[in-house]
Amino acid sequence: MLSGPLAADDLALLRRAQRDPSLVLLEGMHALKHAVRFGATVDVVATPDADELARLLARLAPDVTLPVVPGDVEDGVWRALTGGRALPSPCLAVARRPTVDVAAMLARPARLLVLEEPRHAGNTGAVVRVAAAAELAGVVVVGTLDPWGAGVVRAAAGLHFAVDVVHVPDLAALDTLLAASTRPLVALDPDGVPLEDADVPVDAAVALGTERGGLSGALRERASARVAIPMQDGVSSLNLATAAAVLAYRP
Ligand SMILES: C[S@@+](CC[C@H](N)C(=O)[O-])C[C@H]1O[C@@H](n2cnc3c(N)ncnc32)[C@H](O)[C@@H]1O
CATH class of the missing domain: 3.40.1280.10 (SPOUT methyltransferase, trefoil knot domain)
Structure with missing residues:
Protein backbone atom coordinates (compact mmCIF):
# COMPACT_ATOMS: atom_id res chain seq x y z
CA MET A 1 0.00 0.00 0.00
CA LEU A 2 1.14 3.50 -0.75
CA SER A 3 2.20 5.30 2.42
CA GLY A 4 4.41 8.23 3.37
CA PRO A 5 5.77 10.00 6.42
CA LEU A 6 3.03 11.29 8.73
CA ALA A 7 2.72 15.07 8.30
CA ALA A 8 3.23 17.23 11.39
CA ASP A 9 -0.33 18.60 11.13
CA ASP A 10 -1.72 15.07 11.03
CA LEU A 11 0.28 14.09 14.09
CA ALA A 12 -1.12 17.14 15.89
CA LEU A 13 -4.65 16.12 14.88
CA LEU A 14 -4.07 12.59 16.21
CA ARG A 15 -2.97 14.03 19.53
CA ARG A 16 -5.92 16.42 19.65
CA ALA A 17 -8.46 13.71 18.79
CA GLN A 18 -8.09 12.26 22.29
CA ARG A 19 -9.76 15.33 23.81
CA ASP A 20 -11.52 17.28 21.03
CA PRO A 21 -15.26 16.44 21.04
CA SER A 22 -15.57 17.27 17.33
CA LEU A 23 -13.17 14.42 16.51
CA VAL A 24 -13.28 10.64 16.88
CA LEU A 25 -10.17 8.56 17.50
CA LEU A 26 -10.37 5.23 15.69
CA GLU A 27 -8.16 2.53 17.20
CA GLY A 28 -7.47 -0.42 14.96
CA MET A 29 -8.41 -1.57 11.49
CA HIS A 30 -11.96 -2.74 12.30
CA ALA A 31 -12.98 0.67 13.61
CA LEU A 32 -11.40 2.32 10.57
CA LYS A 33 -13.05 -0.15 8.17
CA HIS A 34 -16.55 0.45 9.54
CA ALA A 35 -16.05 4.20 9.72
CA VAL A 36 -15.13 4.28 6.03
CA ARG A 37 -17.91 1.87 5.03
CA PHE A 38 -20.54 3.95 6.78
CA GLY A 39 -19.47 7.27 5.35
CA ALA A 40 -17.30 8.86 8.05
CA THR A 41 -15.06 11.71 7.08
CA VAL A 42 -11.60 10.34 7.89
CA ASP A 43 -8.83 12.93 7.95
CA VAL A 44 -5.80 10.96 9.11
CA VAL A 45 -4.63 7.35 9.12
CA ALA A 46 -1.34 6.55 10.86
CA THR A 47 0.44 3.24 11.11
CA PRO A 48 3.75 1.84 12.36
CA ASP A 49 3.45 -0.99 9.80
CA ALA A 50 1.88 -0.02 6.47
CA ASP A 51 2.46 -3.47 4.95
CA GLU A 52 0.62 -5.23 7.79
CA LEU A 53 -2.24 -2.72 7.58
CA ALA A 54 -2.46 -3.35 3.82
CA ARG A 55 -2.52 -7.12 4.37
CA LEU A 56 -5.29 -6.84 6.96
CA LEU A 57 -7.41 -4.59 4.77
CA ALA A 58 -6.96 -6.85 1.75
CA ARG A 59 -7.97 -9.91 3.77
CA LEU A 60 -10.77 -8.54 5.96
CA ALA A 61 -12.10 -5.50 4.12
CA PRO A 62 -11.28 -5.76 0.42
CA ASP A 63 -14.24 -3.46 -0.33
CA VAL A 64 -12.70 -0.58 1.64
CA THR A 65 -10.53 2.03 -0.02
CA LEU A 66 -8.85 4.35 2.45
CA PRO A 67 -9.74 7.98 1.77
CA VAL A 68 -6.26 9.18 2.76
CA VAL A 69 -2.75 7.83 2.29
CA PRO A 70 -1.60 6.24 5.57
CA GLY A 71 1.17 8.11 7.36
CA ASP A 72 4.12 6.08 8.62
CA VAL A 73 4.93 6.50 12.29
CA GLU A 74 8.19 5.55 13.98
CA ASP A 75 8.09 3.25 16.98
CA GLY A 76 8.76 5.98 19.56
CA VAL A 77 5.96 8.19 18.24
CA TRP A 78 3.64 5.20 18.03
CA ARG A 79 4.34 4.30 21.67
CA ALA A 80 3.62 7.89 22.69
CA LEU A 81 0.37 7.98 20.71
CA THR A 82 -0.90 4.67 22.09
CA GLY A 83 0.46 5.15 25.60
CA GLY A 84 2.28 1.85 25.09
CA ARG A 85 -0.98 -0.12 24.82
CA ALA A 86 -1.20 -2.92 22.29
CA LEU A 87 -3.90 -2.05 19.77
CA PRO A 88 -5.91 -4.74 18.01
CA SER A 89 -4.18 -3.85 14.73
CA PRO A 90 -1.50 -1.35 13.71
CA CYS A 91 -3.45 1.77 12.92
CA LEU A 92 -4.89 4.90 14.46
CA ALA A 93 -7.14 7.24 12.55
CA VAL A 94 -9.06 10.43 13.10
CA ALA A 95 -12.60 10.96 11.85
CA ARG A 96 -15.02 13.81 12.37
CA ARG A 97 -17.86 13.25 14.79
CA PRO A 98 -21.14 13.37 12.89
CA THR A 99 -24.03 15.56 14.00
CA VAL A 100 -27.05 13.45 14.89
CA ASP A 101 -30.43 14.50 13.53
C1 LIG B 1 -25.53 -6.00 34.76
S1 LIG B 1 -27.17 -5.53 34.78
C2 LIG B 1 -27.35 -4.75 36.37
C3 LIG B 1 -27.49 -5.69 37.48
C4 LIG B 1 -28.14 -5.06 38.67
N1 LIG B 1 -27.62 -5.69 39.85
C5 LIG B 1 -29.66 -5.21 38.61
O1 LIG B 1 -30.20 -5.87 39.46
O2 LIG B 1 -30.27 -4.69 37.70
C6 LIG B 1 -27.28 -4.14 33.74
C7 LIG B 1 -28.63 -3.93 33.16
O3 LIG B 1 -28.92 -4.96 32.20
C8 LIG B 1 -30.31 -5.22 32.18
N2 LIG B 1 -30.51 -6.62 32.54
C9 LIG B 1 -29.58 -7.53 32.83
N3 LIG B 1 -30.14 -8.73 33.03
C10 LIG B 1 -31.48 -8.57 32.85
C11 LIG B 1 -32.59 -9.45 32.91
N4 LIG B 1 -32.46 -10.73 33.15
N5 LIG B 1 -33.80 -8.94 32.65
C12 LIG B 1 -33.96 -7.64 32.35
N6 LIG B 1 -32.94 -6.78 32.29
C13 LIG B 1 -31.73 -7.23 32.53
C14 LIG B 1 -30.95 -4.28 33.19
O4 LIG B 1 -31.39 -3.12 32.53
C15 LIG B 1 -29.81 -3.97 34.12
O5 LIG B 1 -30.00 -2.75 34.79
Missing part, protein backbone atom coordinates in the same frame (compact mmCIF):
# COMPACT_ATOMS: atom_id res chain seq x y z
CA VAL A 102 -32.37 13.70 16.70
CA ALA A 103 -35.78 14.22 15.08
CA ALA A 104 -34.91 11.72 12.34
CA MET A 105 -33.59 9.26 14.92
CA LEU A 106 -36.78 9.48 16.96
CA ALA A 107 -38.94 9.06 13.86
CA ARG A 108 -37.23 5.83 12.77
CA PRO A 109 -39.58 2.81 13.07
CA ALA A 110 -37.37 0.70 15.35
CA ARG A 111 -36.50 0.46 19.04
CA LEU A 112 -34.22 2.99 20.67
CA LEU A 113 -31.82 1.86 23.40
CA VAL A 114 -31.28 4.07 26.43
CA LEU A 115 -28.31 3.32 28.71
CA GLU A 116 -28.54 4.88 32.15
CA GLU A 117 -25.09 5.71 33.56
CA PRO A 118 -23.09 2.91 31.92
CA ARG A 119 -19.63 2.65 33.48
CA HIS A 120 -17.79 0.31 31.17
CA ALA A 121 -16.58 1.44 27.75
CA GLY A 122 -16.51 -2.16 26.50
CA ASN A 123 -20.16 -2.77 27.40
CA THR A 124 -21.26 0.52 25.91
CA GLY A 125 -19.42 -0.21 22.68
CA ALA A 126 -20.93 -3.68 22.51
CA VAL A 127 -24.40 -2.10 22.82
CA VAL A 128 -23.65 0.31 19.96
CA ARG A 129 -22.43 -2.63 17.90
CA VAL A 130 -25.59 -4.67 18.41
CA ALA A 131 -27.79 -1.61 17.81
CA ALA A 132 -26.03 -1.03 14.49
CA ALA A 133 -26.26 -4.68 13.48
CA ALA A 134 -29.97 -4.89 14.32
CA GLU A 135 -30.68 -1.52 12.66
CA LEU A 136 -32.20 0.02 15.76
CA ALA A 137 -33.20 3.67 15.80
CA GLY A 138 -30.22 4.68 17.95
CA VAL A 139 -28.49 4.56 21.30
CA VAL A 140 -28.88 7.29 23.91
CA VAL A 141 -26.29 7.29 26.69
CA VAL A 142 -27.30 9.12 29.86
CA GLY A 143 -24.58 10.20 32.29
CA THR A 144 -20.88 10.87 32.44
CA LEU A 145 -19.41 8.24 30.09
CA ASP A 146 -18.72 9.75 26.67
CA PRO A 147 -20.09 7.20 24.16
CA TRP A 148 -17.72 8.65 21.54
CA GLY A 149 -14.62 7.97 23.68
CA ALA A 150 -11.91 5.90 22.00
CA GLY A 151 -12.53 2.83 24.19
CA VAL A 152 -16.24 2.79 23.36
CA VAL A 153 -15.59 3.29 19.65
CA ARG A 154 -13.02 0.48 19.70
CA ALA A 155 -15.43 -1.91 21.44
CA ALA A 156 -18.12 -0.96 18.91
CA ALA A 157 -15.67 -1.69 16.08
CA GLY A 158 -16.38 1.82 14.78
CA LEU A 159 -20.08 1.14 14.24
CA HIS A 160 -20.99 4.54 15.70
CA PHE A 161 -21.10 5.61 12.06
CA ALA A 162 -23.80 3.02 11.28
CA VAL A 163 -26.30 4.00 13.99
CA ASP A 164 -27.13 7.25 15.75
CA VAL A 165 -25.37 7.65 19.11
CA VAL A 166 -26.45 10.48 21.38
CA HIS A 167 -25.07 11.59 24.73
CA VAL A 168 -27.23 13.40 27.30
CA PRO A 169 -26.02 14.40 30.77
CA ASP A 170 -28.98 13.35 32.90
CA LEU A 171 -32.57 12.14 33.08
CA ALA A 172 -33.96 15.66 32.70
CA ALA A 173 -32.20 15.91 29.35
CA LEU A 174 -33.52 12.46 28.42
CA ASP A 175 -37.06 13.67 29.25
CA THR A 176 -36.58 16.63 26.92
CA LEU A 177 -35.27 14.39 24.14
CA LEU A 178 -38.08 11.82 24.43
CA ALA A 179 -40.77 14.52 24.78
CA ALA A 180 -40.38 15.10 21.06
CA SER A 181 -41.64 11.57 20.33
CA THR A 182 -44.48 9.24 21.29
CA ARG A 183 -42.16 6.34 22.13
CA PRO A 184 -43.15 4.48 25.29
CA LEU A 185 -40.29 4.05 27.77
CA VAL A 186 -39.86 0.38 28.73
CA ALA A 187 -37.33 -0.53 31.43
CA LEU A 188 -35.35 -3.76 31.26
CA ASP A 189 -35.20 -4.94 34.84
CA PRO A 190 -34.53 -8.43 36.27
CA ASP A 191 -37.41 -7.73 38.71
CA GLY A 192 -39.92 -6.89 35.97
CA VAL A 193 -42.63 -8.99 34.33
CA PRO A 194 -41.34 -11.91 32.25
CA LEU A 195 -40.59 -11.00 28.65
CA GLU A 196 -43.00 -13.62 27.28
CA ASP A 197 -45.90 -11.91 29.10
CA ALA A 198 -44.83 -8.39 28.11
CA ASP A 199 -45.60 -6.20 25.16
CA VAL A 200 -42.52 -4.26 24.06
CA PRO A 201 -43.64 -2.08 21.15
CA VAL A 202 -41.31 -2.03 18.18
CA ASP A 203 -40.90 1.72 18.65
CA ALA A 204 -40.22 1.54 22.41
CA ALA A 205 -37.34 3.36 24.05
CA VAL A 206 -35.81 0.47 26.00
CA ALA A 207 -33.84 1.55 29.07
CA LEU A 208 -31.04 -0.47 30.66
CA GLY A 209 -29.41 0.27 33.99
CA THR A 210 -25.86 0.70 35.14
CA GLU A 211 -23.69 -2.41 35.39
CA ARG A 212 -23.54 -2.78 39.14
CA GLY A 213 -26.62 -1.06 40.51
CA GLY A 214 -29.15 -1.46 37.73
CA LEU A 215 -31.80 1.16 36.96
CA SER A 216 -32.32 4.14 39.23
CA GLY A 217 -35.64 4.59 41.01
CA ALA A 218 -36.16 7.76 38.98
CA LEU A 219 -35.90 5.86 35.71
CA ARG A 220 -38.13 3.02 36.94
CA GLU A 221 -40.79 5.60 37.82
CA ARG A 222 -40.64 7.09 34.33
CA ALA A 223 -41.10 3.69 32.62
CA SER A 224 -44.53 2.51 31.48
CA ALA A 225 -43.45 -1.13 31.99
CA ARG A 226 -40.61 -3.12 33.52
CA VAL A 227 -39.63 -6.27 31.67
CA ALA A 228 -37.40 -9.17 32.75
CA ILE A 229 -35.49 -11.59 30.55
CA PRO A 230 -35.95 -15.00 32.17
CA MET A 231 -32.87 -16.49 33.85
CA GLN A 232 -32.09 -19.68 35.74
CA ASP A 233 -32.67 -19.35 39.52
CA GLY A 234 -29.52 -18.03 41.18
CA VAL A 235 -28.36 -15.95 38.19
CA SER A 236 -28.55 -12.26 39.18
CA SER A 237 -28.42 -10.61 35.80
CA LEU A 238 -27.18 -10.70 32.24
CA ASN A 239 -24.36 -8.53 30.99
CA LEU A 240 -25.64 -5.12 29.86
CA ALA A 241 -24.92 -5.66 26.16
CA THR A 242 -26.31 -9.20 26.22
CA ALA A 243 -29.59 -7.93 27.67
CA ALA A 244 -29.67 -5.20 25.00
CA ALA A 245 -29.14 -7.82 22.28
CA VAL A 246 -32.15 -9.85 23.44
CA LEU A 247 -34.43 -6.85 22.96
CA ALA A 248 -32.68 -5.68 19.81
CA TYR A 249 -33.61 -8.88 18.00
CA ARG A 250 -37.00 -9.57 19.58
CA PRO A 251 -39.79 -8.98 17.05
Whole structure:
Protein backbone atom coordinates (compact mmCIF):
# COMPACT_ATOMS: atom_id res chain seq x y z
CA MET A 1 0.00 0.00 0.00
CA LEU A 2 1.14 3.50 -0.75
CA SER A 3 2.20 5.30 2.42
CA GLY A 4 4.41 8.23 3.37
CA PRO A 5 5.77 10.00 6.42
CA LEU A 6 3.03 11.29 8.73
CA ALA A 7 2.72 15.07 8.30
CA ALA A 8 3.23 17.23 11.39
CA ASP A 9 -0.33 18.60 11.13
CA ASP A 10 -1.72 15.07 11.03
CA LEU A 11 0.28 14.09 14.09
CA ALA A 12 -1.12 17.14 15.89
CA LEU A 13 -4.65 16.12 14.88
CA LEU A 14 -4.07 12.59 16.21
CA ARG A 15 -2.97 14.03 19.53
CA ARG A 16 -5.92 16.42 19.65
CA ALA A 17 -8.46 13.71 18.79
CA GLN A 18 -8.09 12.26 22.29
CA ARG A 19 -9.76 15.33 23.81
CA ASP A 20 -11.52 17.28 21.03
CA PRO A 21 -15.26 16.44 21.04
CA SER A 22 -15.57 17.27 17.33
CA LEU A 23 -13.17 14.42 16.51
CA VAL A 24 -13.28 10.64 16.88
CA LEU A 25 -10.17 8.56 17.50
CA LEU A 26 -10.37 5.23 15.69
CA GLU A 27 -8.16 2.53 17.20
CA GLY A 28 -7.47 -0.42 14.96
CA MET A 29 -8.41 -1.57 11.49
CA HIS A 30 -11.96 -2.74 12.30
CA ALA A 31 -12.98 0.67 13.61
CA LEU A 32 -11.40 2.32 10.57
CA LYS A 33 -13.05 -0.15 8.17
CA HIS A 34 -16.55 0.45 9.54
CA ALA A 35 -16.05 4.20 9.72
CA VAL A 36 -15.13 4.28 6.03
CA ARG A 37 -17.91 1.87 5.03
CA PHE A 38 -20.54 3.95 6.78
CA GLY A 39 -19.47 7.27 5.35
CA ALA A 40 -17.30 8.86 8.05
CA THR A 41 -15.06 11.71 7.08
CA VAL A 42 -11.60 10.34 7.89
CA ASP A 43 -8.83 12.93 7.95
CA VAL A 44 -5.80 10.96 9.11
CA VAL A 45 -4.63 7.35 9.12
CA ALA A 46 -1.34 6.55 10.86
CA THR A 47 0.44 3.24 11.11
CA PRO A 48 3.75 1.84 12.36
CA ASP A 49 3.45 -0.99 9.80
CA ALA A 50 1.88 -0.02 6.47
CA ASP A 51 2.46 -3.47 4.95
CA GLU A 52 0.62 -5.23 7.79
CA LEU A 53 -2.24 -2.72 7.58
CA ALA A 54 -2.46 -3.35 3.82
CA ARG A 55 -2.52 -7.12 4.37
CA LEU A 56 -5.29 -6.84 6.96
CA LEU A 57 -7.41 -4.59 4.77
CA ALA A 58 -6.96 -6.85 1.75
CA ARG A 59 -7.97 -9.91 3.77
CA LEU A 60 -10.77 -8.54 5.96
CA ALA A 61 -12.10 -5.50 4.12
CA PRO A 62 -11.28 -5.76 0.42
CA ASP A 63 -14.24 -3.46 -0.33
CA VAL A 64 -12.70 -0.58 1.64
CA THR A 65 -10.53 2.03 -0.02
CA LEU A 66 -8.85 4.35 2.45
CA PRO A 67 -9.74 7.98 1.77
CA VAL A 68 -6.26 9.18 2.76
CA VAL A 69 -2.75 7.83 2.29
CA PRO A 70 -1.60 6.24 5.57
CA GLY A 71 1.17 8.11 7.36
CA ASP A 72 4.12 6.08 8.62
CA VAL A 73 4.93 6.50 12.29
CA GLU A 74 8.19 5.55 13.98
CA ASP A 75 8.09 3.25 16.98
CA GLY A 76 8.76 5.98 19.56
CA VAL A 77 5.96 8.19 18.24
CA TRP A 78 3.64 5.20 18.03
CA ARG A 79 4.34 4.30 21.67
CA ALA A 80 3.62 7.89 22.69
CA LEU A 81 0.37 7.98 20.71
CA THR A 82 -0.90 4.67 22.09
CA GLY A 83 0.46 5.15 25.60
CA GLY A 84 2.28 1.85 25.09
CA ARG A 85 -0.98 -0.12 24.82
CA ALA A 86 -1.20 -2.92 22.29
CA LEU A 87 -3.90 -2.05 19.77
CA PRO A 88 -5.91 -4.74 18.01
CA SER A 89 -4.18 -3.85 14.73
CA PRO A 90 -1.50 -1.35 13.71
CA CYS A 91 -3.45 1.77 12.92
CA LEU A 92 -4.89 4.90 14.46
CA ALA A 93 -7.14 7.24 12.55
CA VAL A 94 -9.06 10.43 13.10
CA ALA A 95 -12.60 10.96 11.85
CA ARG A 96 -15.02 13.81 12.37
CA ARG A 97 -17.86 13.25 14.79
CA PRO A 98 -21.14 13.37 12.89
CA THR A 99 -24.03 15.56 14.00
CA VAL A 100 -27.05 13.45 14.89
CA ASP A 101 -30.43 14.50 13.53
CA VAL A 102 -32.37 13.70 16.70
CA ALA A 103 -35.78 14.22 15.08
CA ALA A 104 -34.91 11.72 12.34
CA MET A 105 -33.59 9.26 14.92
CA LEU A 106 -36.78 9.48 16.96
CA ALA A 107 -38.94 9.06 13.86
CA ARG A 108 -37.23 5.83 12.77
CA PRO A 109 -39.58 2.81 13.07
CA ALA A 110 -37.37 0.70 15.35
CA ARG A 111 -36.50 0.46 19.04
CA LEU A 112 -34.22 2.99 20.67
CA LEU A 113 -31.82 1.86 23.40
CA VAL A 114 -31.28 4.07 26.43
CA LEU A 115 -28.31 3.32 28.71
CA GLU A 116 -28.54 4.88 32.15
CA GLU A 117 -25.09 5.71 33.56
CA PRO A 118 -23.09 2.91 31.92
CA ARG A 119 -19.63 2.65 33.48
CA HIS A 120 -17.79 0.31 31.17
CA ALA A 121 -16.58 1.44 27.75
CA GLY A 122 -16.51 -2.16 26.50
CA ASN A 123 -20.16 -2.77 27.40
CA THR A 124 -21.26 0.52 25.91
CA GLY A 125 -19.42 -0.21 22.68
CA ALA A 126 -20.93 -3.68 22.51
CA VAL A 127 -24.40 -2.10 22.82
CA VAL A 128 -23.65 0.31 19.96
CA ARG A 129 -22.43 -2.63 17.90
CA VAL A 130 -25.59 -4.67 18.41
CA ALA A 131 -27.79 -1.61 17.81
CA ALA A 132 -26.03 -1.03 14.49
CA ALA A 133 -26.26 -4.68 13.48
CA ALA A 134 -29.97 -4.89 14.32
CA GLU A 135 -30.68 -1.52 12.66
CA LEU A 136 -32.20 0.02 15.76
CA ALA A 137 -33.20 3.67 15.80
CA GLY A 138 -30.22 4.68 17.95
CA VAL A 139 -28.49 4.56 21.30
CA VAL A 140 -28.88 7.29 23.91
CA VAL A 141 -26.29 7.29 26.69
CA VAL A 142 -27.30 9.12 29.86
CA GLY A 143 -24.58 10.20 32.29
CA THR A 144 -20.88 10.87 32.44
CA LEU A 145 -19.41 8.24 30.09
CA ASP A 146 -18.72 9.75 26.67
CA PRO A 147 -20.09 7.20 24.16
CA TRP A 148 -17.72 8.65 21.54
CA GLY A 149 -14.62 7.97 23.68
CA ALA A 150 -11.91 5.90 22.00
CA GLY A 151 -12.53 2.83 24.19
CA VAL A 152 -16.24 2.79 23.36
CA VAL A 153 -15.59 3.29 19.65
CA ARG A 154 -13.02 0.48 19.70
CA ALA A 155 -15.43 -1.91 21.44
CA ALA A 156 -18.12 -0.96 18.91
CA ALA A 157 -15.67 -1.69 16.08
CA GLY A 158 -16.38 1.82 14.78
CA LEU A 159 -20.08 1.14 14.24
CA HIS A 160 -20.99 4.54 15.70
CA PHE A 161 -21.10 5.61 12.06
CA ALA A 162 -23.80 3.02 11.28
CA VAL A 163 -26.30 4.00 13.99
CA ASP A 164 -27.13 7.25 15.75
CA VAL A 165 -25.37 7.65 19.11
CA VAL A 166 -26.45 10.48 21.38
CA HIS A 167 -25.07 11.59 24.73
CA VAL A 168 -27.23 13.40 27.30
CA PRO A 169 -26.02 14.40 30.77
CA ASP A 170 -28.98 13.35 32.90
CA LEU A 171 -32.57 12.14 33.08
CA ALA A 172 -33.96 15.66 32.70
CA ALA A 173 -32.20 15.91 29.35
CA LEU A 174 -33.52 12.46 28.42
CA ASP A 175 -37.06 13.67 29.25
CA THR A 176 -36.58 16.63 26.92
CA LEU A 177 -35.27 14.39 24.14
CA LEU A 178 -38.08 11.82 24.43
CA ALA A 179 -40.77 14.52 24.78
CA ALA A 180 -40.38 15.10 21.06
CA SER A 181 -41.64 11.57 20.33
CA THR A 182 -44.48 9.24 21.29
CA ARG A 183 -42.16 6.34 22.13
CA PRO A 184 -43.15 4.48 25.29
CA LEU A 185 -40.29 4.05 27.77
CA VAL A 186 -39.86 0.38 28.73
CA ALA A 187 -37.33 -0.53 31.43
CA LEU A 188 -35.35 -3.76 31.26
CA ASP A 189 -35.20 -4.94 34.84
CA PRO A 190 -34.53 -8.43 36.27
CA ASP A 191 -37.41 -7.73 38.71
CA GLY A 192 -39.92 -6.89 35.97
CA VAL A 193 -42.63 -8.99 34.33
CA PRO A 194 -41.34 -11.91 32.25
CA LEU A 195 -40.59 -11.00 28.65
CA GLU A 196 -43.00 -13.62 27.28
CA ASP A 197 -45.90 -11.91 29.10
CA ALA A 198 -44.83 -8.39 28.11
CA ASP A 199 -45.60 -6.20 25.16
CA VAL A 200 -42.52 -4.26 24.06
CA PRO A 201 -43.64 -2.08 21.15
CA VAL A 202 -41.31 -2.03 18.18
CA ASP A 203 -40.90 1.72 18.65
CA ALA A 204 -40.22 1.54 22.41
CA ALA A 205 -37.34 3.36 24.05
CA VAL A 206 -35.81 0.47 26.00
CA ALA A 207 -33.84 1.55 29.07
CA LEU A 208 -31.04 -0.47 30.66
CA GLY A 209 -29.41 0.27 33.99
CA THR A 210 -25.86 0.70 35.14
CA GLU A 211 -23.69 -2.41 35.39
CA ARG A 212 -23.54 -2.78 39.14
CA GLY A 213 -26.62 -1.06 40.51
CA GLY A 214 -29.15 -1.46 37.73
CA LEU A 215 -31.80 1.16 36.96
CA SER A 216 -32.32 4.14 39.23
CA GLY A 217 -35.64 4.59 41.01
CA ALA A 218 -36.16 7.76 38.98
CA LEU A 219 -35.90 5.86 35.71
CA ARG A 220 -38.13 3.02 36.94
CA GLU A 221 -40.79 5.60 37.82
CA ARG A 222 -40.64 7.09 34.33
CA ALA A 223 -41.10 3.69 32.62
CA SER A 224 -44.53 2.51 31.48
CA ALA A 225 -43.45 -1.13 31.99
CA ARG A 226 -40.61 -3.12 33.52
CA VAL A 227 -39.63 -6.27 31.67
CA ALA A 228 -37.40 -9.17 32.75
CA ILE A 229 -35.49 -11.59 30.55
CA PRO A 230 -35.95 -15.00 32.17
CA MET A 231 -32.87 -16.49 33.85
CA GLN A 232 -32.09 -19.68 35.74
CA ASP A 233 -32.67 -19.35 39.52
CA GLY A 234 -29.52 -18.03 41.18
CA VAL A 235 -28.36 -15.95 38.19
CA SER A 236 -28.55 -12.26 39.18
CA SER A 237 -28.42 -10.61 35.80
CA LEU A 238 -27.18 -10.70 32.24
CA ASN A 239 -24.36 -8.53 30.99
CA LEU A 240 -25.64 -5.12 29.86
CA ALA A 241 -24.92 -5.66 26.16
CA THR A 242 -26.31 -9.20 26.22
CA ALA A 243 -29.59 -7.93 27.67
CA ALA A 244 -29.67 -5.20 25.00
CA ALA A 245 -29.14 -7.82 22.28
CA VAL A 246 -32.15 -9.85 23.44
CA LEU A 247 -34.43 -6.85 22.96
CA ALA A 248 -32.68 -5.68 19.81
CA TYR A 249 -33.61 -8.88 18.00
CA ARG A 250 -37.00 -9.57 19.58
CA PRO A 251 -39.79 -8.98 17.05
C1 LIG B 1 -25.53 -6.00 34.76
S1 LIG B 1 -27.17 -5.53 34.78
C2 LIG B 1 -27.35 -4.75 36.37
C3 LIG B 1 -27.49 -5.69 37.48
C4 LIG B 1 -28.14 -5.06 38.67
N1 LIG B 1 -27.62 -5.69 39.85
C5 LIG B 1 -29.66 -5.21 38.61
O1 LIG B 1 -30.20 -5.87 39.46
O2 LIG B 1 -30.27 -4.69 37.70
C6 LIG B 1 -27.28 -4.14 33.74
C7 LIG B 1 -28.63 -3.93 33.16
O3 LIG B 1 -28.92 -4.96 32.20
C8 LIG B 1 -30.31 -5.22 32.18
N2 LIG B 1 -30.51 -6.62 32.54
C9 LIG B 1 -29.58 -7.53 32.83
N3 LIG B 1 -30.14 -8.73 33.03
C10 LIG B 1 -31.48 -8.57 32.85
C11 LIG B 1 -32.59 -9.45 32.91
N4 LIG B 1 -32.46 -10.73 33.15
N5 LIG B 1 -33.80 -8.94 32.65
C12 LIG B 1 -33.96 -7.64 32.35
N6 LIG B 1 -32.94 -6.78 32.29
C13 LIG B 1 -31.73 -7.23 32.53
C14 LIG B 1 -30.95 -4.28 33.19
O4 LIG B 1 -31.39 -3.12 32.53
C15 LIG B 1 -29.81 -3.97 34.12
O5 LIG B 1 -30.00 -2.75 34.79
